[in-house]
Amino acid sequence: xxxxxxxxxxxxxxxxxxxxxxxxxxxxxxxxxxxxxxxxxxxxxxxxxxxxxxxxxxxxxxxxxxxxxxxxxxxxxxxxxxxxxxxxxxxxxxxxxxxxxxxxxxxxxxxxxxxxxxxxxxxxxxxxxxxxxxxxxxxxxxxxxxxxxxxxxxxxxxxxxxxxxxxxxxxxxxxxxxxxxxxxxxxxxxxxxxxxxxxxxxxxxxxxxxxxxxxxxxxxxxxxxxxxxxxxxxxxxxxxxxxxxxxxxxxxxxxxxxxxxxxxxxxxxxxxxxxxxxxxxxxxxxxxxx
Amino acid sequence: xxxxxxxxxxxxxxxxxxxxxxxxxxxxxxxxxxxxxxxxxxxxxxxxxxxxxxxxxxxxxxxxxxxxxxxxxxxxxxxxxxxxxxxxxxxxxxxxxxxxxxxxxxxxxxxxxxxxxxxxxxxxxxxxxxxxxxxxxxxxxxxxxxxxxxxxxxxxxxxxxxxxxxxxxxxxxxxxxxxxxxxxxxxxxxxxxxxxxxxxxxxxxxxxxxxxxxxxxxxxxxxxxxxxxxxxxxxxxxxxxxxxxxxxxxxxxxxxxxxxxxxxxxxxxxxxxxxxxxxxxxxxxxxxxxxxxxxxxxxxxxxxxxxxxxxxxxxxxxxxxxxxxxxxxxxxxxxxxxxxxxxxxxxxxxxxxxxxxxxxxxxxxxxxxxxxxxxxxxxxxxxxxxxxxxxxxxxxxxxxxxxxxxxxxxxxxxxxxxxxxxxxxxxxxxxxxxxxxxxxxxxxxxxxxxxxxxxxxxxxxxxxxxxxxxxxxxxxxxxxxxxxxxxxxxxxxxxxxxxxxxxxxxxxxxxxxxxxxxxxxxxxxxxxxxxxxxxxxxxxxxxxxxxxxxxxxxxxxxxxxxxxxxxxxxxxxxxxxxxxxxxxxxxxxxxxxxxx
Numbered sequence: 049x050x051x052x053x054x055x056x057x058x059x060x061x062x063x064x065x066x067x068x069x070x071x072x073x074x075x076x077x078x079x080x081x082x083x084x085x086x087x088x089x090x091x092x093x094x095x096x097x098x099x100x101x102x103x104x105x106x107x108x109x110x111x112x113x114x115x116x117x118x119x120x121x122x123x124x125x126x127x128x129x130x131x132x133x134x135x136x137x138x139x140x141x142x143x144x145x146x147x148x149x150x151x152x153x154x155x156x157x158x159x160x161x162x163x164x165x166x167x168x169x170x171x172x173x174x175x176x177x178x179x180x181x182x183x184x185x186x187x188x189x190x191x192x193x194x195x196x197x198x199x200x201x202x203x204x205x206x207x208x209x210x211x212x213x214x215x216x217x218x219x220x221x222x223x224x225x226x227x228x229x230x231x232x233x234x235x236x237x238x239x240x241x242x243x244x245x246x247x248x249x250x251x252x253x254x255x256x257x258x259x260x261x262x263x264x265x266x267x268x269x270x271x272x273x274x275x276x277x278x279x280x281x282x283x284x285x286x287x288x289x290x291x292x293x294x295x296x297x298x299x300x301x302x303x304x305x306x307x308x309x310x311x312x313x314x315x316x317x318x319x320x321x322x323x324x325x326x327x328x329x330x331x332x333x334x335x336x337x338x
Numbered sequence: 339x340x341x342x343x344x345x346x347x348x349x350x351x352x353x354x355x356x357x358x359x360x361x362x363x364x365x366x367x368x369x370x371x372x373x374x375x376x377x378x379x380x381x382x383x384x385x386x387x388x389x390x391x392x393x394x395x396x397x398x399x400x401x402x403x404x405x406x407x408x409x410x411x412x413x414x415x416x417x418x419x420x421x422x423x424x425x426x427x428x429x430x431x432x433x434x435x436x437x438x439x440x441x442x443x444x445x446x447x448x449x450x451x452x453x454x455x456x457x458x459x460x461x462x463x464x465x466x467x468x469x470x471x472x473x474x475x476x477x478x479x480x481x482x483x484x485x486x487x488x489x490x491x492x493x494x495x496x497x498x499x500x501x502x503x504x505x506x507x508x509x510x511x512x513x514x515x516x517x518x519x520x521x522x523x524x525x526x527x528x529x530x531x532x533x534x535x536x537x538x539x540x541x542x543x544x545x546x547x548x549x550x551x552x553x554x555x556x557x558x559x560x561x562x563x564x565x566x567x568x569x570x571x572x573x574x575x576x577x578x579x580x581x582x583x584x585x586x587x588x589x590x591x592x593x594x595x596x597x598x599x600x601x602x603x604x605x606x607x608x609x610x611x612x613x614x615x616x617x618x619x620x621x622x623x624x625x626x627x628x629x630x631x632x633x634x635x636x637x638x639x640x641x642x643x644x645x646x647x648x649x650x651x652x653x654x655x656x657x658x659x660x661x662x663x664x665x666x667x668x669x670x671x672x673x674x675x676x677x678x679x680x681x682x683x684x685x686x687x688x689x690x691x692x693x694x695x696x697x698x699x700x701x702x703x704x705x706x707x708x709x710x711x712x713x714x715x716x717x718x719x720x721x722x723x724x725x726x727x728x729x730x731x732x733x734x735x736x737x738x739x740x741x742x743x744x745x746x747x748x749x750x751x752x753x754x755x756x757x758x759x760x761x762x763x764x765x766x767x768x769x770x771x772x773x774x775x776x777x778x779x780x781x782x783x784x785x786x787x788x789x790x791x792x793x794x795x796x797x798x799x800x801x802x803x804x805x806x807x808x809x810x811x812x813x814x815x816x817x818x819x820x821x822x823x824x825x826x827x828x829x830x831x832x833x834x835x836x837x838x839x840x841x842x843x844x845x846x847x848x849x850x851x852x853x854x855x856x857x858x859x860x861x862x863x864x865x866x867x868x869x870x871x872x873x874x875x876x877x878x879x880x881x882x883x884x885x886x887x888x889x890x891x892x893x894x895x896x897x898x899x900x901x902x903x904x905x906x907x908x909x910x911x912x913x914x915x916x917x918x919x920x921x922x923x924x925x926x927x928x929x930x931x932x933x934x
Contacts, residue, residue, distance in 0.1 A: 139376035153869035205377075231377035260376060280378055280385070281370060285395060288384065295380045329429040 051154050051193040057324050061155060062162045063177040064327070064337045068128055068223045068249045093121040128165040131214075131248070132156060135255070137173040137205040137260025138275045139231045144319045145252040145255040149227045150196045152253060154189075156225060159337060162186045166222075169195060170279070172210035173203030204275040207239035215246045225249040227317075229255045230303055240312060251313035251336055254303060258320055261296050263289050349418040353411070360410040364403050405924045412917035416910040430516030431471045431485050433511070433538070437522035440474035440825075442501045442521070443486050444887040445633045446547040455545040457496050463519050463543075464492050475510035478502040478826075478859070485512065501636075502859040503715055503825040503879070509533055519543055524892035526883060533817060546890045550579035550631035553885030555608065557640035557878055559615065559623050569615040569644050571623055577603035578886045581723040585629045589613050590618045591644075592620025603629075606883075621648055621874065622863055637885045641863045643874035649673040650815050651689040655682045656696030661790040661798035665807060691815040691871065697700040697789060707782045707814035707871055709807075712753045712789040719785070720757030728752040728766030728787075736763040737813045738775060741805045749795045754787030773806075774870070775813075779835040779868055784810045815871050823877045824860060830875075835868035837875070852932050 065069035067329075097117035099209040110118045132153050140146040153169060155337055160182070167182040169192070182192045207228070224243045230236045230252075243250045261270075262319045273280075282288070300316065315334035317326045331337045374380070436442075442453040464472055473484035474495050479502065483495035515538045520530060523546040533540045556574035575585060582604045589597035597613050615623060623642040632638065651676045654662050659676050666674035675686070679698045694709045703718050716722035728751075730744040743762065754771045760783075762771035774785040786806075790798040797803045828848065830837065834854055837845040840862030848855045858864065864875040 085626050142374065142376050145376075229376060231379050233377070233379055263375075264373070268368050270372045271368045271378060271381055272372055272374045274376050276378075278378060279372075280381060282381060282385065287395075289382045291387070292380060295384050299380060 051150065051197055053155070053158070053223070053323075057155075058158065060324075060328065061158050063161050064160055064332075065163045066128065066156065067171060067335055067338045069112055091120065092121055094118045095121060102146060124272045126332060128163075128169045129220050130156070130160045130165050131219070131222055133176075133210075133224060133226040133228070134169065134171045134199065135205060135213075135226075135228030136171040136177065136199060136201050137203055138201050139205055139229055140255065141201040142259070142274055144218045145229055146201050148317065148323070149253075149255050150256070151318060152227055152326060154193055154196055155323055155327050156232060157182050158186060158189050161188055161192070164211065167192075171199050171216065172207070173201075174206040174209060175215050176210045181205045206234055207232045207236050208234050208242070211239040211242045215242050221247040222249070223251065225253060227253040227255060229260070230299075236303070237306060239263045240306070240310065244310060244312065249313075250310075252303065252307050252315070253336075254300065254314070254316045255260075256300065256316055256318050258318070261293055263292050314326040349420065352418065353414050356410050356414045357407060360406055361403070362683050364406050364604055368399065368402075391747040402924065402928070405920050409917045409920040409924065412913045412920065416913040416917065419910055431473070431512070431514050432463070432467055433473045433475060433485075433510065433512050433515045433518045434463055435458060435475045435477065435518060435520045436499065437520070437526070437528075438478040438499070438501050438503065439523075439526045440501050440636050440884045441525035441634065442523055442545075443634055443636055444551070445635075446549060450549060450667050452545045452547070453501055454541075456523075457499070459492065459521050459543050459545060460496055460519075464489050464496075473510075473512050473515070475512075476502070479660075480508075480510040481512060498869050500873050517541065521545055522892070523887075524890035525887055541894065544890075544892045546892055549633035549887050550581075551630040551634045551637070551740055551885055552577050552579065552583070552603065552627060552632045552885045553637035553882075554625055554627055554640040554878070554880040555637070555882050555885055556610075556880060557625055557642055557876075559642040559644045561644050562617065566617075569619075571613040571615050571625065571642060572927060573613060573625055573640075573791045574608060574880075574881060575601065575603065575611065575612040575627060576608035576885060577605065577629070578888050579631045580605050580888070581631070582607075583630050585627050587611070587625065587627050589615075589623065589625045591615050591623050595618060596623075608800075615644065618652055621645070626651050634885060634887050635696035636861065637880040639861070640878045641861070641876045641878050641881055643863060645816060645873070650691045650811055651675070652692045652694060652697060653677055653686065653690050653697060654694045655679055655700075656694070656916055657698070658791075659696065661803070662696060662807075663693065665798075665804055669804065669808065671808070677819075690871055692811050703781075705781055708784075709810050709814060710755075710783065710785045712786065712794065713755055714753070720755030720760060723752075723754055723756050725766055725768065725770040726750075728768070728770050728772065730764060730772055733764040733773075736773075737777065738773060738806070738809045739763060740809055742802045742809070743800075744802075746800045747795060747797050747802055751789075751794050752787045753789075754785060777832060779833065782814050782871070784814060786810075816873050820894045823858070823875055824881070825858045825877055825879060828856050828858050828875070828877075830856055830866060831868075833868040833871065834866045834873075836866070838865040838867075840864065853905065 095109065095118065097106055101119050107118045107120045110116070134149055134153050138144070138232050140149060157167050157169070161184065164184045166184060168179055169182060170179045171177045180195050182188050205228070206313045226240070240250055240252070264286055266286070266289060268281070268283050271280050271282055272278070304314050306312070313334060313336055315330050315336055317330065327337065349705065352549050377573070420597060436456050442451070444452050444454060446452060446455070462475070469487060471485035471487055472492055474482045474492055476499060477480060482499065483492055483880045486492065499829065509532050515536065518533050518538045518540045520533070520540060521543045522528070524544060530540050530542065541865045553576050554573060555576050556572070558572045559569060561569045573587070575582060575587065577585065582602060584600050585603050585869050586600050588595065596615050601609060603609060621644045623644060624639065628638065649670065650672050652666065652672050654666070654674055654676045656662065656676065657678050663676060666672050677686070683702060692704060692707045692709060693704060694711060695713070696711045697714045699710065699713045699715050699717060699719050701717070710719065713719055713722070728749050730747055730749065733739055733744060749772070752766060752770050752772060754774065756771060759776045760771065760774035761776065762774045764773035765771055770787060771785070772787040775785040790803065797806070832854055835847060837847050839845050839860065845856050845858060845864065861877045861879045864877060866873045866875050
């Protein structure tokens with residue numbers, strides 16, 4: 049799959065930025081407020097001078113008025129660590145979910161790079177595969193495209209194991225975006241909780257397709273699990289098909305409910321919709337980008 | 339049990355094969371396809387949940403299979419057409435004779451015609467006789483097909499058959515026949531004694547159902563006997579119905595309508611009508627009736643030909659026509675043209691039915707009907723013989739001499755020709771031919787061995803003169819076609835070599851000795867040609883024997899049986915219809931996912 053966006057769309061993306069509910073400490077100067085005071089341009093507060101403070105920040109006007117040495121404090125503007133977890137398990141390869149996930153990841157990368165955020169792409173299946181840092185600056189987007197194009201599906205989904213492994217690496221806190229269909233036999237709850245427990249601001253992007261909701265084939269069918277190759281004989285009656293559709297809807301609602309309960313951002317991205325529509329409408333409505 | 343389309347073992351084998359193939363196809367159909375899904379996670383949730391399986395869900399596979407099997411079996415039954423064996427098996431040869439008299443075309447109150455029912459009955463018999471030799475015959479055509487075991491051949495022959503008369507035909511002859519099935523309505527009584535005497539078992543299969551009919555049972559025409567007298571048509575109409583009804587009669591002469599009237603006919607009444615046909619007009623006359631209760635159509639129309647309706651065109655080649663000119667000026671039935679011998683070779687316009695050569699013979703023979711009067715020269719006509727004061731003594735019965743009284747004729751001199759081509763029909767005492775005729779399929783000729791001048795004879799002053807001349811011209815130009823002709827084998831005038839049916843098709847004319855025979859299978863006006871002349875043959879069906887379709891010679895018990903023979907209608911179309919419905923139900927339910 050070749051990744052590319054037209055210039056109009058890219059221009060629109062540049063006006064957006066990824067919203068984080070928390071302020072995280074970054075590594076480099078950027079245009080996002082950090083939780084600490086530093087050498088930014090925005091005045092934040094004053095404090096008493098201590099030995100060793102930079103003379104240049106002493107508020108001389110206040111000294112003349114109050115007779116005390118006060119030091120002017122500024123907000124530190126730093127980059128935001130964004131971790132893009134892309135589900136690269138086999139369940140994603142059907143119905144263009146993986147392609148759409150890569151397009152979304154590319155778009156989010158571009159938004160992050162445009163705002164000098166530190167974006168890291170982390171494909172996962174049973175574990176987190178090789179993580180790739182996109183760097184900073186929107187000029188790096190072509191490298192990101194190349195990385196995403198080379199990404200392949202394979203293996204089973206195991207979010208809990210993957211995210212535990214990520215948590216164990218002791219990465220800086222940041223925005224964790226999980227793009228997945230959340231069809232994990234082991235469940236997604238503990239995995240999301242692990243990320244949240246590590247102080248990351250977690251966003252969930254559920255990839256969905258009409259084909260997932262509708263079983264399609266009716267009558268006697270041998271369903272083969274793409275990930276496990278397990279075969280199950282099912283006689284799909286209209287009743288059973290309706291029950292399946294209902295189960296899928298419940299699965300989606302359950303995920304949305306879980307995210308709501310744990311203050312996790314949630315948006316659903318249908319493969320039938322265009323990336324532009326998802327980014328500019330769905331993500332904005334979900335306050336994922338602004 | 340026997341099968342109409344094939345042998346028993348073949349049919350049973352095919353049936354079993356069909357059932358097997360259908361079952362295999364059914365299981366192929368319900369064989370589960372492999373469908374790859376992203377995850378079985380949700381399916382496992384759905385399937386593991388307790389769900390009530392309805393009775394229909396349990397049995398729908400079986401029901402689907404049964405419907406498919408029923409569909410297949412019905413189609414196979416329609417194809418193989420099983421029937422209960424009507425005769426014990428044993429390889430006996432069977433003869434199916436269908437009464438093809440015109441009354442079989444009667445529309446029955448229950449629908450269809452007797453002929454339709456007879457054909458259906460024949461099909462049933464053929465189906466029930468699978469494996470045995472069957473021959474097919476009609477009363478009109480005799481043996482049509484077989485004996486053969488090929489039911490397809492017999493069925494194809496049945497498709498070609500139609501009522502064609504044959505009321506008086508002989509029974510078809512076939513050796514070693516064990517059973518004869520005679521399918522008839524009994525309207526024309528036929529004795530089956532000959533069949534019984536042959537040792538075969540005779541089954542009469544009745545197809546009679548009483549019906550009402552109105553018919554033209556007789557129709558003839560006659561030209562006016564004088565210039566001021568109209569031609570007339572004689573009609574007989576009959577109402578073979580239990581109730582009185584009005585009958586509309588339309589008579590046309592050519593394209594002109596000469597009568598259009600309504601006649602009230604009482605039940606069982608027959609009326610005779612004389613219809614004036616006018617002083618002149620077309621020779622073709624057609625009468626047609628229509629009525630409410632009228633089950634047989636073939637006898638609703640009758641045709642006739644007015645002989646002499648059109649004057650004959652006669653060319654007289656003579657340098658001194660004398661009495662001939664006087665005679666033809668007074669004969670409206672003849673339109674004469676006089677030509678001197680020197681102008682004979684010049685082209686002439688208009689019709690020319692007969693040429694009279696008076697004291698002169700052309701250098702070459704003509705194909706037109708010709709009358710030679712006292713030929714002056716010999717040559718291709720024959721050797722010239724003369725006799726002074728011949729005595730007319732012997733005469734054969736011939737149309738040319740009809741009404742001629744030789745005793746009133748005094749001949750002064752005879753001059754005739756003799757050759758093998760001529761047949762003398764009147765001679766002098768010493769054998770000089772006085773009147774000779776020549777007749778071949780190509781031409782007709784008459785030779786008079788005497789002239790009409792006073793120096794030759796006194797005939798011009800005798801009544802025999804116009805009689806002899808008109809007889810000769812009529813014989814030369816208009817061959818006799820007899821009275822009313824009915825379909826069947828018809829004997830034609832010997833000069834007729836070509837017969838054309840009303841729809842323009844040629845009817846085969848067979849020469850059998852001196853007779854010319856043709857087999858006519860449909861009523862209408864037939865054009866007869868030959869020997870340079872043209873005439874018409876009116877063929878009508880109307881006959882009290884045929885048209886009275888409300889009676890039968892069959893026994894009452896047989897008639898009652900036939901009336902309830904609706905079951906004899908072919909049932910395989912019904913099977914196909916049911917199979918179609920079953921297929922439709924299966925298809926619909928499958929698409930609705932009600933069955934599998």
